[in-house]
Amino acid sequence: MTGALALSDNETPFGVGAALRWAVVRDLRLALRSRAELGVQLLFYVIVVSLFPLASSPDRTLLATMGPGVIWVAALLASLLSLPRLFASDFTDGTLEQIALSPFPLPALVSGKILAHWLTTGLPIVVLAPMLGLQYGLDAEISGIVMLALLIGTPILSLLGAIGAALTLGVRGGGSLLALLVLPLYVPVLIFGAGAADAVRAGLSVSAHLSLLTSGLLIALVGAPLATATAVRIALD
């Protein structure tokens, strides 16, 4: 074909970096304009954590034992709650189609969206964790480990959750179905993440837990965007 239809001066190469940047910037901008929704999800996280002591007993030893697990479960639930918005609005207004038809690699675009999702959902969970740990009387060392484990684990939640969110796009019973599909995937993250705090309390080394979490994160970083991109294409079929 003629030069008029070749890559013109202001066209960029179809790179991963450009794709990531496009998706992260756009999704962050959109999230910041729907701040109320983000606030509600965070509030849910805080409320769930605060409910558990009321349901059992304010015994300090019990709380200290329960604390990390409760924070983790609440983080899981809050993550589940926030997953639909990853793709749902793009799906209904036709943007997701445009994203899938873009010359940019779809896994890269999807990764950008997941990164923005984590920044607006997972990162606040990590930051709030020590404060919530106070409710359970967690000392500084344990709080620190909980935070670190959440820092490694919450991106995994976003990555795995994205697969479920894409699979259930526009499907009946979305939210609960999404939970059914994604929670089994979350189990290892929960075990290693919450287990790290237990290890500290037992005086053992946490390095094994954290290394396993980190390997999980690396596997998810490679596999989840591909699986999610496939699921998006299936949903648009």
Next chain:
Amino acid sequence: MLEAQALTARRGAATLFAGLAFRVDAGRALFITGTNGTGKTTLLRILAGLTMPAEGSVRWRGDAIAPFSPRLREDVVFIGHAPALKDELTAEENLRSLVELSATHPTDADVEAALTAVALGAQRTLPARVLSQGQRRRIGLARLGFSRRPLWLLDEPATALDAAGLVLLSQMIAQQLATGGTVVAATHQTLDVPAERVATLTLS
């Protein structure tokens, strides 16, 4: 050059169309007409590589189209039913976002000029939420102005456009054809495009 052979599409148990064959050369347009539900949108989506036909094949520039094939994604602008706008972003931000998604980097001046050309200059800092249907469609038109892509696939591009908008759309299509591009559009309305470049396909 776009070529379709023995194209068949089904939705559930019903067959939308069967054995469809056509060819659209460079610099020519194919307008698809037919009542609602006859599969115009499905045909366009098959041509875009979004979905696969039940039977048959499509070739673009000699290569068979596989779903989401990279070659096709570089060459196509697809404008579907929904205008693909985010309510929370302004007209300007929406246009820029869509154009950048096609791996093109417009300057601010370019974006402003494009919106002014579709008579949205005054509304460019308004969130898309407050724009009318016609105004939202015009942002889609503005997007066509940036495109150097050889294949345009348009699903009811004239929806909600007023007379001025229709003129603009016709001009853009004519321009695309004049530079050797190809246009396939599903449309009810007659557009002011050189008749010798247009073929019509009616689905029933």
Next chain:
Amino acid sequence: MNFYQFSSPATFYSFAGRIAPWFAAAAAVLAIVGLWIGFAVAPTDFQQGEAYRIIFIHVAAAWMSMFIYLVMAFWGMLALAFNTRLSAMMAQALAPTGALMTFIALWTGALWGRPTWGTYWAWDARMTSELILLFLYFGIMALRSAIDDPRRADRACALLTIVGAVNIPIIYFSVQWWNTLHQGASVSLSAAPKMASIMLLGMLVMTFAAWFYTIAVALWRVRAIILERERGSGWISGMQGIAA
């Protein structure tokens, strides 16, 4: 034999109809033999008494629950890679039987655990992984029924099955790890009692019985699925016994 001819649902329909009864008969025979070995022939266990006999059903069901899932993942990969309808239909046909096997494995495991270790449920790696496997099966079946378009459902379920297949070993490993760290807090059900060879034979026979049962049921089920999904095609109305 040209295998490609079987990728056509029409051809496979009659083929499945011919071979399924054989598998069903074989399953019935093997089940009778296996149950006879398990409940009549095998000796009373020195430690566990008569209650252990349920292991003959438990082991067969547990093996099948995992095997069926792997087969579903295999069909799923074929369906995604080659977009063949029949592979996806086979996966669809297997899911309910896989869920049933998992369910049976869980219940028989609990019934075995109670008289043997004093508890119906222990959070050991195998039982916990089996429970999550059940949720995976339910998830796949729920996703299929929630998606109207059969082709989209095929591909979505195939992807989900594959993701789950990667996940199950990870879950097993993580729960095992969790258990070793909490030693003493839970009973390890993985320590199997010493087996006389007659008991092993009984379990093997039951496993084959379960396998042939699965094949027979899956073939019958896939025939029903083929009829339902191909109902627009001409070849169905030409068959005897089907009203046009």
